[in-house]
Amino acid sequence: MKHFKLKHLIFIAIAAIIASCSSNNNDEDTTATKPIVPKKELRGVWMATVWGLDWPMGNYDSQSQQELYKSYLDLFAANNINAVFVQIRGMADAFYDSQYEPWSKNITGDATQKPDYDVLKFLIDEAHKRGIQFHAWINPYRIATRTDKNASFPALDPKIPKEWVKDYNKIRIYNPAMPEVQSRITDIVKEIISKYDVDGIHMDDYFYPALDGDEKINDDAEYATYGNGKYSSVEDFRRDNVNKVIQDIQKAIVDTKPKVVFSISPAADNDNNYNNLYADVVKWSQEGWVDVIIPQLYFATGSAASSFNQRLYWWSQFTYKNALMVGYGLYKFGDPTAGDKFQTSDDLKSQFDYAASKPKVQGSILYSAKSLLDNKVNIMDVIKKVYSRPALPPFLGRTTVAAPSIPADVKISGSNISWDTVNGSRYAVYKSNGAGQTAYLVAITSSTTYSLSEKGTYFVTAVNADNVESDISTLVTY
The missing domain is CATH 3.20.20.80 (Glycosidases)
Structure with missing residues (x-):
């Protein structure tokens, strides 16, 4: 009986370690590690x-x-x-x-x-x-x-x-x-x-x-x-x-x-x-x-x-x-x-x-x-x-549409943020409020550059004609 209990405890401990490792790996993929875009409206x-x-x-x-x-x-x-x-x-x-x-x-x-x-x-x-x-x-x-x-x-x-x-x-x-x-x-x-x-x-x-x-x-x-x-x-x-x-x-x-x-x-x-x-x-x-x-x-x-x-x-x-x-x-x-x-x-x-x-x-x-x-x-x-801040309209289509590519080469030059073109897209510029926090949508633009008015950390997404949005770009600081 004692032998069974010992084996049972060892099994529980191993399972707990595996679960802990699995949880840590999942946490790395959650939105807690990056800013959250606001709800579309x-x-x-x-x-x-x-x-x-x-x-x-x-x-x-x-x-x-x-x-x-x-x-x-x-x-x-x-x-x-x-x-x-x-x-x-x-x-x-x-x-x-x-x-x-x-x-x-x-x-x-x-x-x-x-x-x-x-x-x-x-x-x-x-x-x-x-x-x-x-x-x-x-x-x-x-x-x-x-x-x-x-x-x-x-x-x-x-x-x-x-x-x-x-x-x-x-x-x-x-x-x-x-x-x-x-x-x-x-x-x-x-x-x-x-x-x-x-x-x-x-x-x-x-x-x-x-x-x-x-x-x-x-x-x-x-x-x-x-x-x-x-x-x-x-x-x-x-x-x-x-x-x-x-x-x-x-x-x-x-x-x-x-x-x-x-x-x-x-x-x-x-x-x-x-x-x-x-x-x-x-x-x-x-x-x-x-x-x-x-x-x-x-x-x-x-x-x-x-x-x-x-x-x-x-x-x-x-x-x-x-x-x-x-x-x-x-x-x-x-x-x-x-x-x-x-x-x-x-x-x-x-x-x-x-x-x-x-x-x-x-x-x-x-x-x-x-x-x-x-x-x-x-x-x-x-x-x-x-309506104090801009809002992206939601995707209201009938079928799943692939998200556009993530804007690349996002950088700051002076007070301007710029990025590479994503074909068929307009862009949303966000100001980050920190990992796991809802960001502010600053602007929606068809240009690949935008003039920033205040200091902070920013990122960009691409939005296609159906209002499907890409994942967020790399973060840059102004």
Whole structure:
């Protein structure tokens, strides 16, 4: 018995020594021996163009439009915002020369008048010049609105077959049940991504219309024609009509230009999405049909079911094969009808803080651009603080992409840090805060040199077009 115990103790001691050696070897490979790069983060702004809300604000001459847009982008860049979501198709109209729909009347004041510049190309190019992603925001079904059923809708453009249209008291839409409509929406997405260098296709929460009062969705005939005993209820039929469009758009993107990101911004209340708008957002997430989900969390913080906190907690539990980001309702701040918490900017900071506590959250999108200009209750003070340093957008692709090579020959000359070119990359310059500590991102640049403004230890990474980042370079001290 004693002999057995001795052998047993010797075995334990040897195992402990092996484990200790193994642990030491692993420690040499951990991030504790080198700086840590900060979490990647998409920081976007929605720019609404229906009725000229954010842009072009009723300006119908090209120079005024362009100057306003550039002033927005300069404001975004100065505040380390790295994405803009511009509404380029708000009501079955287009900010480009479309085969399928008329020009937006918000550009020239007249849908039949072609603008004197390539509007969408200008919008994209100016964003990219500043290192800002451009996401093309479209509304799938909405064609026009009116004040009530006694008013008239605008004349339907000849490019849109009247047989594809469904009218309600306050809204005219493409009929979601028609296969021709489902194909048309997908074809429009193909047209956009084929002709223009957009970084993303984006949709908000306008699916089946949210109707007032006792008005109901009028689709008995469509259900009889296309449902044909295939569904257990008309509600399932409606949800599947929207599902087909979402799935077809995702497939069109993958087949046509797979680097394009597909994002959707649903209403905060998923019961409303599912039962009234017939948008089965959770299914889209589970199936991987969308890359990013951005719930519109336009509520104050708190513990109520409809609060910012509880809504974000819910979405954190029910997003699956996609990135989760937060939509912030800046427009509510300073609105006297929005409630006490929106009368100062304090709750905006609380919202950002709560979102930062959720590991799934990979970014923020602000609604809307004009609110940054208005700066009611000094919301820009919060934004400047939260976005005080630059941020790299996260990789939102569908397949694993190889990281670029590590920048080589990193050196200091005077106050400049320089490195060798890595083909197809831009670069992130970091200031180290020590091994195992999160570094500061100082700059994102397409150059292979950068002028440093303060003493410290620095390193560089390469970032490819898909926002995949290399490992860190050697450290150099200035």
